[in-house]
Amino acid sequence: MPWTSGAHRAHRSAPEVAAEPATLEARAVSAWFGERKVLDRVSLTMPAGQVTALIGPSGCGKSTFLRTLNRMHELVPGAALAGEVLLEGVDLYDAERRLTDARRQVGMVFQKPNPFPAMSIQENVLAGLHLTGARLDRDAEESLVEESLRRAGLWNEVKDRLRQPGSALSGGQQQRLCIARSLAVKPRVLLMDEPCSALDPTSTRVVEETITQIAEQVTIVIVTHNMQQAHRVSDQCAFFLASHGTPGVIVEHGPTEAMFSEPQDQRTSDYVNGRFG
Numbered sequence: 056m057p058w059t060s061g062a063h064r065a066h067r068s069a070p071e072v073a074a075e076p077a078t079l080e081a082r083a084v085s086a087w088f089g090e091r092k093v094l095d096r097v098s099l100t101m102p103a104g105q106v107t108a109l110i111g112p113s114g115c116g117k118s119t120f121l122r123t124l125n126r127m128h129e130l131v132p133g134a135a136l137a138g139e140v141l142l143e144g145v146d147l148y149d150a151e152r153r154l155t156d157a158r159r160q161v162g163m164v165f166q167k168p169n170p171f172p173a174m175s176i177q178e179n180v181l182a183g184l185h186l187t188g189a190r191l192d193r194d195a196e197e198s199l200v201e202e203s204l205r206r207a208g209l210w211n212e213v214k215d216r217l218r219q220p221g222s223a224l225s226g227g228q229q230q231r232l233c234i235a236r237s238l239a240v241k242p243r244v245l246l247m248d249e250p251c252s253a254l255d256p257t258s259t260r261v262v263e264e265t266i267t268q269i270a271e272q273v274t275i276v277i278v279t280h281n282m283q284q285a286h287r288v289s290d291q292c293a294f295f296l297a298s299h300g301t302p303g304v305i306v307e308h309g310p311t312e313a314m315f316s317e318p319q320d321q322r323t324s325d326y327v328n329g330r331f332g
């Protein structure tokens with residue numbers, strides 16, 4: 056286990072080597088909010104070290120599916136789930152597996168950059184790690200901060216102002232700070248829910264470059280409404296649809312190039328070519 060926590064907290068002298076990216080597999084995942092079923096038996100393998108884009112019109116269940124992948128769905132009052140999510144073959148919902156462990160292995164970056172405003176850039180990077188209860192000595196923390204900011208493509212822009220508040224950064228920098236915060240806990244998978252939708256085109260491209268750079272080290276699953284972005288950053292796409300109030304399903308999935316150039320289903324073709332959605 057890479058980090059210790061709680062009562063067993065230890066002061067480590069050096070950060071662990073980055074965890075290997077893991078394959079995530081959803082098997083027949085169904086999800087409900089109260090009586091309402093919003094996902095119906097969704098199965099998808101998200102291969103290690105690849106970027107999987109979840110695309111589809113509003114309300115078809117992409118974000119809900121994403122939240123089932125790190126056990127955030129179960130936090131919603133009245134929410135229910137069926138099916139399995141396997142991380143490298145091991146059930147993420149296994150009764151023996153602690154929630155904090157699942158969240159540490161499967162990190163998440165949200166739509167709106169959400170650095171902790173009262174914390175410095177450095178404290179923000181370490182915040183997720185500290186929340187797990189882990190502590191490192193000062194040198195190890197500083198090298199982890201640098202490593203995480205480098206991986207997130209932000210180091211050169213902030214290395215001279217690590218003690219300044221994270222909220223003083225631009226929106227795009229704040230989002231990369233949030234990526235650095237996620238990477239600092241060495242996740243094996245990183246979930247991203249429309250991470251660029253609050254950013255301008257230039258910041259969007261920088262975040263996309265960051266995604267491309269970290270993809271070999273951490274499996275990425277990204278929800279995006281931007282078809283060009285899905286095309287640019289992903290290796291495979293899954294097209295979700297919920298027609299006429301029925302629960303969301305995956306209509307088609309496959310390598311990104313094929314999904315855009317020769318989709319098998321007419322509805323996929325219509326969607327990726329902007330004819331609806």
Ligand SMILES: Nc1ncnc2c1ncn2[C@@H]1O[C@H](COP(=O)(O)OP(=O)(O)OP(=O)(O)O)[C@@H](O)[C@H]1O
Nearest residue numbers: 088093111112113114115116117118119120131278
């Ligand atoms: N907390 C909630 N309580 C009740 N219903 C919800 C909740 N969150 C989402 N839903 C419903 O579940 C369905 C799927 O929503 P979800 O946000 O997963 O879709 P989405 O494809 O991500 O949409 P968007 O692209 O607009 O973000 C929608 O009908 C939505 O109204």
